Amino acid sequence: MLKEMQEALIAGKKADVESLVDRALAAGLPAARILNEGLIPGMERLGVLFKNNEVFIPEVLVAARAMNAGLGKLEPHLAKAGVQPRGIVVIGTVKGDLHDIGKNLVAMMLRGNGYKIVDLGVDVAPERYLEAAKANGAGAIAISALLTTTMVQMKNVVDAVEAAGLGIPVVIGGAPVTRDYANQIRARGFAPDAASAVEEIGRLIAA
Amino acid sequence: MTSRELVIDALEFRSPERIPRQLWVLPWAERTWPTELAAIREKYPDDIVQSPAFLAKPLRTTGSEHEPGVYVDEWGCRFENVQGGIIGEVKEPRIAAWSDIDGLRLPEERLSVDVRKVDDFCAASGAFVHARTVVRPFELVQFLRGPENLYMDLAERSDGLFRLIEKVHRFFLAELELWASTDVDALFFADDWGSQNSLLISPDLWREVFKPLYRDYADIAHKHGKYIFMHSDGHIAAIFPDIIEIGVDAVNSQVFCMDVEELGRRFAGNVTFWGEVDRQHLLPYGTPGDIRAAVGRLGRAFDRRGGVIAQCEFGIGARPENVAAVFENWNRWPGL
Numbered sequence: 001m002l003k004e005m006q007e008a009l010i011a012g013k014k015a016d017v018e019s020l021v022d023r024a025l026a027a028g029l030p031a032a033r034i035l036n037e038g039l040i041p042g043m044e045r046l047g048v049l050f051k052n053n054e055v056f057i058p059e060v061l062v063a064a065r066a067m068n069a070g071l072g073k074l075e076p077h078l079a080k081a082g083v084q085p086r087g088i089v090v091i092g093t094v095k096g097d098l099h100d101i102g103k104n105l106v107a108m109m110l111r112g113n114g115y116k117i118v119d120l121g122v123d124v125a126p127e128r129y130l131e132a133a134k135a136n137g138a139g140a141i142a143i144s145a146l147l148t149t150t151m152v153q154m155k156n157v158v159d160a161v162e163a164a165g166l167g168i169p170v171v172i173g174g175a176p177v178t179r180d181y182a183n184q185i186r187a188r189g190f191a192p193d194a195a196s197a198v199e200e201i202g203r204l205i206a207a
Numbered sequence: 208m209t210s211r212e213l214v215i216d217a218l219e220f221r222s223p224e225r226i227p228r229q230l231w232v233l234p235w236a237e238r239t240w241p242t243e244l245a246a247i248r249e250k251y252p253d254d255i256v257q258s259p260a261f262l263a264k265p266l267r268t269t270g271s272e273h274e275p276g277v278y279v280d281e282w283g284c285r286f287e288n289v290q291g292g293i294i295g296e297v298k299e300p301r302i303a304a305w306s307d308i309d310g311l312r313l314p315e316e317r318l319s320v321d322v323r324k325v326d327d328f329c330a331a332s333g334a335f336v337h338a339r340t341v342v343r344p345f346e347l348v349q350f351l352r353g354p355e356n357l358y359m360d361l362a363e364r365s366d367g368l369f370r371l372i373e374k375v376h377r378f379f380l381a382e383l384e385l386w387a388s389t390d391v392d393a394l395f396f397a398d399d400w401g402s403q404n405s406l407l408i409s410p411d412l413w414r415e416v417f418k419p420l421y422r423d424y425a426d427i428a429h430k431h432g433k434y435i436f437m438h439s440d441g442h443i444a445a446i447f448p449d450i451i452e453i454g455v456d457a458v459n460s461q462v463f464c465m466d467v468e469e470l471g472r473r474f475a476g477n478v479t480f481w482g483e484v485d486r487q488h489l490l491p492y493g494t495p496g497d498i499r500a501a502v503g504r505l506g507r508a509f510d511r512r513g514g515v516i517a518q519c520e521f522g523i524g525a526r527p528e529n530v531a532a533v534f535e536n537w538n539r540w541p542g543l
Contacts, residue, residue: 012362053405058362058412061355096289098296101354122296123289148491148524149290175403176487192403 009042012062031077043112047195092120210254214335220513235292243527281314300353305367401441471508482518491524
C-alpha cells in the first residue's frame with residue numbers, strides 16, 4: 001500500500017493519495033511510518049526525476065498538491081504521536097525582488113520531504129529572516145533571488161546571521177546565483193534547482 | 208550595403224560584409240547609464256529596428272510598466288513592481304475561474320495599426336524592420352491565470368486552459384496577419400520557455416500544446432514573404448530542433464545557459480543565432496577581455512558564412528564597457 005501511495009503521489013493523483021492514507025490509517029499503520037515510508041520516499045523519488053529532467057514543473061506542482069492533501073490527513077495523527085519535522089526552514093525571496101515561483105517550488109519540495117516551512121514570501125528584509133529564524137528555532141534559512149541586482153541582498157542576510165551569532169546555515173539559489181557567488185558571500189549552501197535545495201538543506205541541517 | 212541587406216545576407220547565409228547587430232535596452236540602462244548608452248548607440252547603430260505601432264486607438268492600460276507600483280496591461284493583467292526600470296510580477300490572476308474567460312476583453316486597439324504609416328516608416332528606414340507585436344501565448348496565459356495555476360492546468364490538460372489559449376491565439380493570429388500585410392521585414396514572437404538548466408515543461412507537452420501555435424505564426428510570416436524571429440529565455444536546447452522544423456528564421460536565446468559548442472555543432476547553418484552574450488554573469492560581472500573571448504566562442508560555434516546577428520541586452524546590472532565590447536569585437540570577427 002505504501003508503494004502504491006508513492007506511485008500515486010508521483011503521478012499527482014490527489015484523491016488516490018488521500019484515500020490510500022485513509023486506508024493505511026484504518027489498517028493501523030502508524031502515521032510516522034506512512035509519512036516516512038509512503039509520502040516522503042515518493043517526494044524523494046520525484047525530486048530525482050525532476051533533477052534528471054524526467055518530470056517538470058507541472059508534474060512537481062500536482063505531486064506537491066497530492067502530498068499536501070496526504071499530509072493534511074496525517075497531521076493530526078502525527079501531532080498526537082509527537083512526531084517532529086525533519087527540520088524547520090525559513091524561506092523567502094530577497095528584498096527588492098517579487099519573483100516567487102522558484103522559492104515556492106523549493107518550499108513545496110521541502111514540505112513534501114518532511115520539513116516545517118516558515119514562508120516569509122517575497123521582498124523580505126534581512127532582519128525578517130533573522131526574527132523568523134529565532135522565533136521558530138529554524139535549522140536553516142533559504143533565500144532566493146531572480147535578478148542580478150537583487151542577489152546582492154543575499155550577502156546582507158548572511159552578514160546579519162553571522163553578526164547575530166545564529167550559527168545556522170544560509171542556503172541560496174535563483175537564476176543568476178552560482179556556487180562561486182555563494183562562496184564569495186560565505187553562504188554555507190547553494191542549490192541550482194529545487195530538488196538540489198532539499199538535498200543541500202538536509203545535508204547542512206544534519207551536519 | 209544597407210543594414211537591411213546585411214541582415215538578410217546573414218539570414219540567408221550569404222556571407223554578410225560584417226555581422227549585423229542589434230542592442231536591446233531596458234529602461235534601467237537608460238536611467239543608469241544615459242551618456243554611455245548614447246555613445247554606444249552612436250558608434251554601433253542598430254541594423255534591426257522595430258516599427259512604431261502607429262495605433263489609431265490608444266491601448267487601455269493604467270500605471271507605468273517600468274515604475275514601482277501597479278501597472279495594468281491591455282489584457283487586464285495587474286503587475287506589481289518594487290524596482291524601477293524593469294517590469295513587475297502578476298500576483299492576482301485575471302482568470303481566477305474559467306467562467307472569467309467570457310468576460311476577458313481582447314485589446315482590439317492593437318489591431319488599429321495605421322498600415323500606411325508603418326509602410327512609410329519601412330520605406331524611410333535603411334534598417335531591417337520588425338513588426339511591433341507582443342505575441343507571447345505562454346506568458347500571456349501565465350499572466351492571466353497565474354503561474355502555479357497554469358502549470359497545474361497544463362498537468363491536467365484542463366478544458367478551460369485550452370479555451371483560454373484558443374482565445375488568445377486567435378487574437379495573435381489576427382495581429383500577425385495584420386502586420387504581415389505591412390512592409391515590415393519580419394514578424395516576431397516571444398515566450399520564456401527555459402529555466403536555468405531545462406525546459407519549464409516537458410518537451411512533449413510543449414510539442415503537444417504550444418508548437419502548433421508557433422507553427423501557425425511561422426506560416427503566416429512565410430506566406431507573406433516575411434522572416435519569423437523568436438525569443439525565449441532559459442535553457443531550450445530540447446526544443447531547438449522543433450523551432451527549426453517549424454521554420455523559425457532567427458532565434459534569440461540564452462545560449463550561455465546551454466552548451467554553446469554543442470548548439471553550434473547541431474544547429475549552426477540551419478537557423479540564425481540572434482544573440483546573445485551572457486547577461487547573467489558576463490555583462491554585469493565580466494571584463495571586456497571576457498567579452499572578447501565570449502564573442503570569439505560564439506563566432507566559432509555559430510558563424511557559417513552567416514547565421515549570426517550580434518545582439519545583446521543592456522539590462523539590469525550590465526556594465527556599459529562590456530556592452531560596447533560586444534559590438535567592438537563582433538566588428539572584428541573573424542579576426543579575433
